[in-house]
Amino acid sequence: MQLALASAAQEKRGRFRLPPAVPPFSTRTYRIFTLIWMTALLLAIVGPAMGIYYRYAAADNNSQLVLGSRAGFGVAPGDATKIRFAVGPEARRSGIRPGDDIIAIYGLPLPAVMPVSEQALADNAEDPAYIAMGNLLYGTDSSSEVPLTVRGTDGRTREVVVVTGEQHIDSAARSVGLGPKLLSFIDILHVLFYPFLLWAAWILHRRNARDAVSSILSLAVLLTISAEQPSSFFLAAIGVPRVVNVGLFDLGNICLLAGILLFPHGRLSVRLAVLLAFLPVLLFLHGQLYQSVFIGFMIIAVLLLLRCLRQTPSSDLRQQIRWALLGFSGYALLRGVSILADSMKWWTETFATQMLVEVVAGLSFAAGVLVLQLGLLIALLRYRLYDAEVVISRSANFALITVLIGGIFAAANEGVKVFVQGLYGPDAGNSPGIFAAAVATVAVTPLYDKIQTWSAKKFQRNLFLLRDDLPECVRDLRETATTNELIEEVxxxxxxxxxxxxxxxxxxxxxxxxxxxxxEEVEEWRQSREGQSLEEDSAESKDRLFPVRLPLVPSSDDVAPIGYILVGPRPDGTIASKDEQNALNEISESIARGIRNVIKREARERLVMDRIEANARRIEALEALLAGRSSPTLKQAPGPA
Structure with a gap:
């Protein structure tokens, strides 16, 4: 059956048109994305595991948690000459005091303010003062005595000697109840959330692997896990340049912001496209400016989603956006807390306070990602993850059949064993197990269909009713309903x-x-498909209006269908699952026969009605004719004598 009307190819070309929404992945794009996604998943699993292993297998390096602690004091990256607090009792005994300014190392004068950020160290790589400070803060030598000249808060200068090593931070940790091994885990407590985050990333992508929005959000989670500690420790250990690690983290944030901006259905506008085009600027920013721009993008994304919520009428979509908004706004809030805590830790005045702020920063970051995933999963599982019913149904089938086979096998094996041992003694061999396996197989086979029917009713009720009830309904209606009534019900x-x-x-x-x-919209859709047969592709995910077309063939003997049922997408833009498409194909013949029978019945009824009306007209004409002939006779009849 050809849909012959004007071709969509006749539209004007040469002018770029923004698509109404981000289209699903094409086959080629899907394969490329899947390769990237699987690589990110592998790194998100291997990276944290190997990072923890390397950290615990390597020599203790807890001094990385507090800048300057290997020398017995804490300083901030903004000024490494200003001592914030002493770390450990040994440093206090050496004369280190909070508020001291380091003015010389080995007698070498230092600048009044000495930032030690990555950029500052790179810019001053040849400066002797920076070389001396770098060796003091980041060196690997242990038990080295380093003479310092410090100026106290009273303005007096004094000479102190510090001994470098891990003993300072280890003793400080013990004083607050933390062992060295536990201390090395203090900045990666967020890995406790990783199993759930990996599961959430898997669900987000596998829910509908060709859906760009959920797949991008899933990739964002994997990239974030791959770039954060302890995975970054693993990447550094195997020689991956730091710029690559930072790039992975930035790409994760870009994907996250893009997913939030496109949620829920990937609809595009010119303003949104411009905003998306500006996201890669994060790749070129660093430090506080990076954090500020990121938070700004996040606030814009949440506000846009809030506006979308207000413009959406009360429906499942509104509930979906509400849950997602909860996840996004919760993530923005907790991510802000994490960034704030990371900044505040350089202003703390004691070792215990900095450790507490460090824990708050790590846990709030992980909790933010967790809240984000919870909001998304509730939105998707409750309102968008329609195929979850299939997974649950199949899982229930598998679990019940496994339990039944195991139970029947165990019971039969034990029963046969007792019986055989009663006849032949303990030398029964393997016969009880073989017999039990046969019994289990024979017993489970007739139960399989019942289990499948039960799980379909329980977890796929709509599909079950479609497959079983619709054909019955068509058979009931074909004798009484009109064609329009029958098709409307179908x-x-x-x-x-x-x-x-x-x-x-x-x-x-x-x-x-x-x-x-x-x-009219259906007719326009037909015009856009000129020259294409609906039989060539019954399911086409790229078709936004009717991705599923069901040919109506009354019987296997009929080659040409009498028509088509056109089925639109789900509310989230995805098409019917394979199980649903198979169910539609199973009932299509019953529907086609019902429609054909109703059309034939209506034709017969019209024929009968036409004949009745024709006969009625003939009767009226005969009556009129008879009445016309009898009237003159009555007029000429003689009156009474």
Whole structure:
């Protein structure tokens, strides 16, 4: 059946048009993205595990937690000459006091203010003062005595000697109840959330692997895990340049912001496209400016989603956006807390306070990602993850059959063993196990269909009703309903069964019924498919209006269909699952026969009515003729004598 009308190819070309929404991945794009996603997943699993291993296998290096602690004091990256607090009792005994300014190392004068950020160290790599300070703060020598000249808060200068090593921070940790091994874990407590985050990333992508929005959000989670500690420790250990590690972290944040801006259905506008185009600027920013721009993007994304919520009428979509908004705003809040804590730790005045702030920063970051994933999963599982019912149903089938096989096998094996041992003694051999396996197989086979039917009713009720009830309904209606009434009922039940947002029916080349779409839109859709047969591709995910087309063939003997049922996407833009498409194909013949029978019945009824009306007209004409002939006779009749 050819849909012959104007071709969409006749539209004007040469002018770029922004698509209404981000399209699903094409086959090629899907394969490329899947390769990237699987690589990120592997790194997100191996990186943290190997990072923890390397950290615990290597020599203790807890002094990295507090800048300057290997020399017995704490300083800030903004000024390494200003001592914030002493670390450990040994440093206090050596004369280190909070508020001291280091003015010389080995007698070498230092600048009044000495930042030790990565950029500052690179810019002053040849400066003797920076070389001396770098060796003091980041060196690897232990038990080395380093003479310092310090100026106290009273303005007096004095000479002190510090001994470098891990003993300072270890003793400081013990004083607050932390062992050295536990201390080395203090900045990576967020790994406790990683199993759930990996599961969430898997669900987000596998829910609908070709959906760009959920897949981008999933990739963002994996990249963040791959670039954060302890994975970054593993990357450094195997020689990956730091710029690559930072790039992975930035790409994770870009993907996260893009996913939030495009949520829930990837709809595009010119303003949104411009905003998305500016996201890569994060790759070129660093430090506080990076954090400020990132938070700014996050606030804009949350505000846009809030506006979308206000403009959405009360529906499942509104609930979906509400849960997602909770996740996004919770992430923004907790990420802000993490950034604030990271900044505040350089202003703390004691070792215990800095450790507490360090824990708050790590846990709030992980909790933010966790809240984000919880909000998304509730939104997707409750309102978008329609295929989860299939997974649950199959899992229930597998679990029940496994339990039944195991239970029947164990019971049969034990029973046969007792029986055989009673006859032949303990030398029964393997016969009880073989017999039990046979019994389990024979017993489970008839139960399989019942288990499958039960799980379908329990977890795929809409699909079960579509497959079992719709054919019965068609058989009941074909003797009484009109064609329009029958097709309207069929479309209604199909929409419920596969959760489609729209549907339409074409019979004998005419649009006879529509739901959720106008007949004019269906005609325009037909025009755009000129020269294409609907039989060539019954499922086309790229088609935004009717991705599933169901040919109506009354019987296997009929080659040409009498029409088509056009099925729209789900509310999230995804198409019906393979199980749902198979169910539609199973019932298509019953629907086609019902429609054909109703059309034939209506034709017979019209023929009978036409004949009745024709006979009625003939009777009226005969009556009129008889009445005309009898009237003169009555007029000429003689009156009474």
């Amino acid at each position: 479309l209604l039940r199909i929409e419920r069964g596969v959760r489609a947002v729209r549907s339409a029916a074409i019979v004998n080349g005419k649009v006879v019924s529509t739901r959720g779409v106008s007949a």
